[in-house]
Amino acid sequence: MLSVRSLSIDFGAGAARVHAVKDISFSIGAGETLALVGESGSGKSVTGLALTRLLQEPPAVYSGGEILFEDRDVLKMSPAELRRLRGGKIAYVFQEPSTSLNPVFTVRSQIAEALSLHRPEVSDVDAEVARCLDLVGIVDPSKRMHDYPHQLSGGMQQRVMIAMALACHPQLLVADEPTTALDVTVQAQILDQMRLIKQQIKMAMLLITHNFGIIGGIADRVAVMFRGSIVEHGSTAEVLHNPQHPYTKALIGCIPQLGQRRRRLTTIDYSTLG
DSSP states (O other): OEEEEEEEEEESOGGGOEEEEEEEEEEEOTTOEEEEEOOTTSSHHHHHHHTTTOSOTTTEEEEEEEEEETTEEGGGOOHHHHHHHBTTTEEEEOSOHHHHSOTTSOHHHHHHHHHHHHOTTOSOHHHHHHHHHHHTTOSSHHHHTTSOGGGSOHHHHHHHHHHHHHTTOOSEEEEESTTTTSOHHHHHHHHHHHHHHHHHHTOEEEEEESOGGGSTTTOSEEEEEETTEEEEEEEHHHHHHSOOSHHHHHHHHTSOOTTOOSOOOOOOOGGGTO
């Protein structure tokens, strides 16, 4: 469904040009989940935003490669085609729901706007909004849809963001650090919910995260990014249990282990990684 081939993205120009993404390739099949893992600044979010050309051009420059969605190159799409793609076929869930939701509009109005843009055939908007909220585990959705974002907890705000993304029936969901701002209990609930939804509606997903600890039960494959490049790629089980690249080994070594006390934090010596 999605094929990224030799993609390179730069920012700036001349001597100030920064190579944020360097010649990366990966693919995602229908119904499959790929986890893109790496520390902050490795190029993960830039890659996710590039899939629908959400990066501002300039300063962003697509300096090489192609992004094929259903065999069509996103980098050659017209503005009208990109508007239909964004939200309609490829939807996003970002890591800070409090900044992604508009504070002056109710939950209903924000999901209804997405429906009007990408599913204008829906006649009973209230029923569809309630159905989407129920799908992500919000209790009493007919009542909660009239709440404003500030009336919801962080976990519920993130559920609303997921509901808004799913309302448009996307074929691919890009989840960019969807649990970073949440405590571990709510984090587990959100991940379980996303796993169940993915199974129910046969949706593909790109999960962007810095945390190897959350991908075991949700991702089919893993691609590890380091300094703008993909340095390791394989099935989740292979990468978790038999990592090959020193950077992957170091990231996995940073995962806290239950029951281990007085253990020094694992650090990464970048001089050994090239």
